[in-house]
Amino acid sequence: MLNLPNRPYHNRRDLVVHRAGGLHGLSAQPYPHSAHHRQALYGPKQLCVHVGRLQRLFHRGRQRCLSRGVTPRRPQHNPLSPIGASTSYGLLSAFLRRRRGPACCWLSCRDEPRPRRLRGEERGEKLPPDVHDKIALYTIMVAKYGIAAEKVNVVEDKMRIFFSREYAAEAFAEAWDELSWLWRFDRKQELYADHLFKKLQHVREYVEKHMRIEHVIRGAKATVYFKDVAGNEIAHINISWDGKSLHAAFGGARKKAERLVAILNALGADVEAREHGGTWYVQLYTGSITAIRCPELLEAVSALAGELYKSKKIAKEQRGRLLREIEAGPNVVEVAGVELNVNLKEEEIKSGASKRLMIIYEPTSPEAFDAAVKALKEAGFVEGVHFTAKKPEKEERGFISLKVPSGLWKLEELRRQGVKLAERAVSRLEEMAKARGFYDLVEEHLRPAKEVETIDPREMVAEDPERGVKAVIRDVKVEWENGRPRVEVEYEVNGDVKSLSFIWGVDKGGAVRAGVGLNNEKAAVFSTITCDEKLKGKKGVATLTAKHIFALAKYKGVGWQLLRWYAEVMNM
DNA sequence: AAGCGAGTAGCGGGTCTTGA
DNA sequence: TCAAGACCCGCTACTCGCTT
Structure with a gap:
């Protein structure tokens, strides 16, 4: 059980979480203060956390703990941590039912792990799906690290999570290193091993499962409806043929357009609502429509393509191309x-x-x-x-x-x-x-x-029966000389271990090459390891070129080195 | 604002030759 | 025996105009 100090409001600190499009913003980079710079760093749709501020907060918390001679300690059991799936769903449903606007939801941190909503339940307006999963994410996040969120506030596309200032500072001061490391690591590896991320996945699935997508074809137009479980329409969009390509459009009130955008983006599209003469429009063309890998929607599009063909609006090839496009998805x-x-x-x-x-x-x-x-x-x-x-x-x-x-x-x-x-x-x-x-x-x-590096060259046999040569490859190695790779091949003939080597270079024309002097024996070895029959029986100087590098790159221990060098010098 | 496809200068791969 | 120059021509990287 967690006892939260009952602090006056001015002692709380808010963490501003901007509307999210991914998890990328949560690295330990300084928070760019100009909106322009912020956009450049994170892109217009990506998540942006007020990290600089958060860090200062943590730093101060840590300093305060140290000055008091208190070691920041890991928070003990918290009824919200780990937060259960049912709790996040509960949170979600509370949010789903609440009105968009300054009304807020309170999270209980005392007696029970369930959220308790105090206001705004019955007003019936729904948040776009891409907003509420992020709220759930942050609620889970703060709960996991034992920080009590006192209030979550959603206004337009900005979310704020309110913490008790001192409590947050103390708890995050300890968790920060781990947290930022975890995020950096996850970002690199894309391993959302942390259960936090798994929960986010659950929430997404929840949203996906509870959205019904239906379509109706009227003449040369298809209307796709997005409905909730009860069958109420949440949004719709019309898809038509404009003579050359598919065109999906919606025009209407701003809120409706924004909700549609949120749904489409949650399904993998990348669209925006635009205002034109007081009406808000959402428009997509063929490419963006087929980019939404949602079976119901694509089904609607292919049904429309069939209908257009039947009514002779499009030719057979056009229908074929369209269906292929739907099938193939985005490029x-x-x-x-x-x-x-x-x-x-x-x-x-x-x-x-x-x-x-x-x-x-x-x-x-x-x-x-x-x-x-x-x-x-x-x-x-x-x-x-x-x-x-x-x-x-x-x-x-x-x-x-x-x-x-x-x-x-x-x-x-x-x-x-x-x-x-x-x-x-x-x-x-x-x-x-x-x-x-x-x-x-x-x-x-x-x-x-x-x-590359799929073959072990050792024990390979190089044979040239015509000239009576039989050699066994012992090893292939790479050594570096002034940034150039020297390949050394060790082989055994009649019990004698011999070796030959050659250095790769770049000529003025920019081509890679290596010269190697051959006799019957070496020619046999070479033609075997480079799979180049032409070298067999050759005497004098053989010039090796790029294809021989590829052949050599198959061998374990040398492959990546050679290929990397090749790619580097080829692109000066 | 970004995507798509066609046009094109010149880079670089291949081969032969020359040099040390 | 090894390294590098010369030269041809296909292919790549980049540009541009039109489309979405």
Whole structure:
């Protein structure tokens, strides 16, 4: 049981939590004070916690404890911690029922773990789903660390959690290191191992399960309704064919438009409500519609496509393209929070057609550009090696493009290291490529990285029966000389252990190459480890090029080093 | 404001040659 | 025996205009 001092209101400190779009804002970075800077750091829809203020608060709390000779101690049992799923649902339902506005909900911290709402229950207006799960998250968060939240206040899109000042300072002073470490770690690994995050997931599921999505087709228009469990309409949107593409639109009161936006965004869209002549509009085009990976909605779209075809509004190919688009989903790969578009470029060249990948993001504002570059760099990508970027300036447009293939290799390398974001990005890319029919291309670019360090070269046998050579590979190693890799191959012939080595370099044209002197024996060894039959039986100097690097990269112990070096020097 | 696809300069991979 | 220059031409990175 927790005894809270009954403090007057002016002693409380509020923690301002801005409307959230993710968990990213909760790192220990200083809180940017200008709204402009804040947007640049977190993006317009991301979560932003008043961290600087929080830190000062903790610091003061810690100082105060120390000056009093009190060691801050871990809070003892708190009836709200760990908060149960039912409690968060209870909280949610209290919030769901409460009116938007300055009315507030009180959380009981004394006698019972259940929240008790004091006001605003019966007014019947609902919060957008993307707001109440964040409230639940923060309630859970403060409860987990034993800090009693006295009041939660939601006004428009700003949420505030009120704490008892001293109590919060003391408790957070102790928990801060762990908390910030945890968040930084989670952000890197995307491991939401902490039960806090699991609960958030539960809350999301709860929201998803309790929203019904239905559609009605009227002529060449489909209306999608979002309903609650009781069947009351929460929001709707009309989808129509504007002659060229699908167009989903809603126009009406601001609150309705905002609620629709909240629902669509919770379903994975990225839309905003805009005002035009007093009416608020929500508009989406084909790409954004199919980006919402919600089966009921996509079903409505494909039903509409069928209807349009029947009434001869669209041709057969158009319907096919539309259905494929629905099937394939968005062409966006998220790498370290940066959404990159993947496009296929086909072109005619002398020797036939060529297909290639373009993975590019074109931010318009310099701030969005900086934030994206920073995120990529933090994830381990090197500018100039794995991605190229140009900052947008005045008239000039900027871009960030993931290099093919070196950027993809880096992604694969991170994936092998078990970095979750890379794992997801690679599988998303493959999934998308399969759905859009260019998997062969993606596979081709990823193959060198996927094959890296998969083969143990030891005990491989190099044979050239024509010239009577038989050698057994003992080891393949890489040594560095002035930043250049020297590959050493140890092999055994008739019981003698011999070795040969060659150094890789870059010529003026920018190509990688290595020269190696051969005799029958060495040629056999080389043609085996590089899988290049042409080298067999060759005498004199053989020039090794990029394809030989890829062959060598398959061997354990040398692969990543060689591939990394190759990617670096290839992109000077 | 961002996405998409087409156009294009020039970089870099491959190969042959030359130099030490 | 190893390293590096020369040169060709396909392909990539970047640009641009139009679309969403």
